[in-house]
Amino acid sequence: MKRRGRGIACMWYPIGFTVDANASAATVKVNEDGTATVLTGTVETGQGSLTVLGQIAAEALGIATDDVHVVSADTDTTPMDTGAIASRTTYVTGNAIWLAAEAAKAILFETAAPMLGVKVSQLEARDRKIQVKSFPQRNVSIGEVAHRSQVVLGQPAIGSASWNPPTVAMDPETGQGKPFATYVYATQIAEVDVDDETGEVEVLRIAAAHDCGTAINPMLVEGQVEGGISMGVGMALHEEMLFDANGRHINPNLTNYIMPTSLDMPEIAVDIVQGFDPTGPFGAKGVGEPTAVPTAAAILNAIHDAVGVRVTSLPATAEKVLTAIKAKRAAEVKQIPA
Amino acid sequence: MIDVTIVVNGETRRASVPPETTLLKLLRENFALTGAKLGCDVGDCGACTVIVDGMAVNSCLMLAGQVNGRNVTTIEGLATRDRLHPIQKAFEDTGALQCGFCGPGAIMATKALFDENSDPNVKDIRDALSGSLCRCTGYTKMIEAVQEAARVLRSESRNSSHTRELKVTAP
Amino acid sequence: MKAFGYVAAKDVGHAVALLGEYGARAKLLAGGTDLLVELKFAAHGPEIIIDISRVDELKDISISDEGLRIGALVTHTEIIRSPIIGNLFPALADAAHSIGAAQTRNLGTLGGNLITCVPSMDSGPTLMALDAQVTSASRSGLSQVPLADLFVAPRKTSLQSDELLTGIIIPKANFAKPAAFQKFGLRKGQALALVNAAAAFWIDQDKDSFVQPRIALGAVAPTVIRAPRAEAFLEGKAITDEVMAEAGRIAATEAKPISDFRASADYRRDLVAVLTKRALQSAYARASNKVRESVP
């Protein structure tokens, strides 16, 4: 018989480690037509970092994502970057690009101020224009300004910057300190059916509410959450590298290492929790890793809710769940007085 | 060496290869069609999926000799110069691919599904994608993309049959 | 892969001639889903691959006086889509659908699945529960044996090295015999059977009791096996949930599973009991629906 259960799990996860140097550098060049080229040493590994970093540069310059080209991942041409790890790209590399874009924009403002007859501090970049704050009708296109900067004044609008989250060493005795710049938070709730004759667990749906500060690109945030959940489902129920007594790997293939297929994944509803971190680019933190954190816990709690057994070692294979169910039944029988 | 002649994406191609050459290797190395990917080489991951005579197959599990004289469609054969295939468009618009490595295989599996069933439900879609392992997306947006592509294709086929009728009745 | 020669057989005669010539030095290529994986990891390849995938005579699904014939090269997908099979033996289609994924079902063949003779094969149990016969051809002629006789040991069949499996026949007497297939894998998609089970039986409509019950089990012995004691228990019994559950428990005692990294023997026995019961229930439900459908 199938028994239904629900389980909840929340978590915290750090963004921007500070125990070691964690720097990113970036260069933003505004081209003569007002489009921009970004140089970053990070690598696109599927997360969508190029898109998000392009959006950050575009926002800073008041242009569109499509106006930005991101050049990445070449040690000959791109600045150093600590890399595509630890959910740091949006936060750390994003900040570096933001600062670099601001530096390039400052050059544009220097050029534009006399064109518009105002002070630099009165300018803003919006809608592909440099305009006077509160008087947007007084404006000049970014392309025109960039062209003038580079071709007439000989001051190309190129900005370079680096950013490193402020570092506070931890006390080695007590571990007290500020090991991370900021944290994100999330909750996932899972609903499962447990077959009490076979121990099979079917994850029916997961509601996931994740904080990432400002969501630079909500579609990509959702994608991260959905993908993280699939890893969590595998961790909860199926995946395990097994070794024989001699330390040789038993299941080094995708036939016997059981990762979720499309038939094994639940319906997923993703909510992005409104958040804003003043230390991140436009309030953004990060989202890559945390998505995989609470899933297994939520599923195991749902199993507990469904059939009253606490599986304490992962993965909760059907055999393990059934063994626990049988042990529970045996214990209940014993408790009935003769 | 064996000689094979196959029709790939509408073009007749020939090669002379060792008998142990797989279809995947033939496509990638002899025909420079690198869209199909080698992910596991034993038919588990589906990254090498192509369509042979209308059926989605793991090209790593077929010998070149087996496809001699047959018709092969790869990811390179879906789009035309003018437009993306609606499946490709839907995958792009919904953000259904992240790292993209499983994409060509998943899209070809979807194409084969539509060739059989133009109005698949979610269960059909999950079944059709179950041979394409993906580690990035949890398949969620991929399933949305397939649903979206199915809608587009159905409405296109309705429109085109409507157009044909008009032509027939015109004097 | 190691180097090997390749020849494509044009028809059964050609294939049999080639087999006669090369025998154990050759490997037959039907769908290739198992063979290519084997070849990729083999220390030594075969001398030659005889590709029989174009032998059209072995791709038919047809009804004759003997019964339903399914050619050895019929793919799992063709079994799923066949109206004849869907009508007569939906359990066969269920079993075919449980194999791999679309890409492998499109390539993999019924004959290939049987001939690999792995205990966890999904085609075997249902066919065995339906008393299927296998047909083969060699230079010395045609022969036909019960499917159970084909399976000798893991990865070993009773076929000689020059013998070609040509297909299976389900006897006419069993047409539309209620049957069901159940499988338990470690996940839903692309699952290998941890245990699978098939049940088939006629129903005495007056007594609502089991007639000629058959139970076949996979992945719990060196080959696919029948569960004769469970069958004997069921014969003539009134069809109740308790009887079906008891048949499952008896079948579990007939299984001889091993413990490996996928599951323990004890767990597999538990699954035999559950899957046997569920196969019986499912076949019975299927039969009842059929009766209901036929009532105008």
Add this chain to the structure above:
Amino acid sequence: MNDDTKVLEREQLDLAETLRRSDVDLRLPAVVPREPFPIEPLTVDARQQTHAVGQRATRLDGRLHGLGQTKYIDDLSFPGMLYARIKRAGIASARIKRIDTSAAEAIPGVMAVLTGSEIPVNSFGPTFQDQPVLADPIVRHAGDGVAAVAAVTEQIANEALAKIVVEYEPLPAVLDPVAAMREDSPKVHAPNSNIYATKVVRKGDIEKGFAESDRIFEARFSTQMIEHVSLEPHAAIADWDANGRLTIWATIGRITLARADMARTLKLPMSRIRIIGTIVGGNFGGKNEISQEPALALLSKKTGRPVKGVFTRGEEFTATTTRHPIIMDYKTGVSNKGRILARQIRLVLDGGAYCSWSATTLGKACILSPGPYKIDNVVAEAFVVYTNKTMTGAMRGFGAPQVCFAYESQMDDIAKALGIDPLEIRLLNAFDEGSSSPTGQVLHSVVVKESLRKAADRFGWEPRS
């Protein structure tokens, strides 16, 4: 001419013929294929917005992904390129007594063979440089590489691997992390202790916290070793040119660090090394460091030709980093109302054969282990130990999924024992803006309660009586 020579010549002829014929096909396809480059405009709405942040912009690389035109490493090839394969030890703990590569080198088409002794600095690693490019002479897990081959085809490279003879003296192996912590355990990196990093977080007075608690809950949780399973295997191409400049195309998410590692292992100035990261087909932490790249570089140097290496799916499991199994002991004191007053945690991480990112994982797991809760009295201690298994390293979450499983499982056990709704007990204990973390950090932009409520709303979570 003796018979052996005849055979050799025939094989060489066959090979030459094979190469010639495949070359013919490569250069002169029967029909020049049509290359689809759709001119259809992108779905640009979101990408055209000048308020870019917050837009559901389609991915900049999405179009090429869907067309199958994204070039991953295995899609690249260069004239004269060779294929490399690495021979894996297949034994968990051993000393290499002898490697004989002569038979492999004699195979026509094998251009170079490399062993560990030829690597200028045969060690690397992001924290400790404890990992060899190719084991020499100690093998510490079955996936260790012992020799590398470059050949004109992958098939020939594989054949060569089979012809390399390695003689091992088996050494005692330790596979269980708890056993590995004992003094008398075999040492994976003798003579050093197997415990290679520790971490502690202490806050408040744990004994006082337990003394004040109404109930104390204790449990042990454990997790498994997990592989990243990026769909694209680890792949790289090395090209050491005549100017002595090395270019590497690699599936590495941290090219800055990779260049430093390459410079160190090869004793090359950094200015001579260029690392190009292509679009990577999945990372999840598994592609954060170099692996085969120094071997490919040296094979390229030996042969003067570009050398490509792509891991098999088997190597992805046995020869790359994985997620740490952790044994987690939790002791938690709570008031009858459900407030957590004290939590003591002990974590033992199975660190596998090499450190990789274990020290980072250890730190994150330890710091995060109490959960997102206001707890005044905390002690968390964590150890990571060597075992003779595949190395563990960075993987999405760096230890957080493991400890979350433990602290959230125990949270539900506490809720059940006290008769409190699981959502309520979390809301009762969760961090607020300005809460102090277990390391004493004052937290800002804290929205854990918001996430709890939002998920509960979406799910339709109703308290049960």
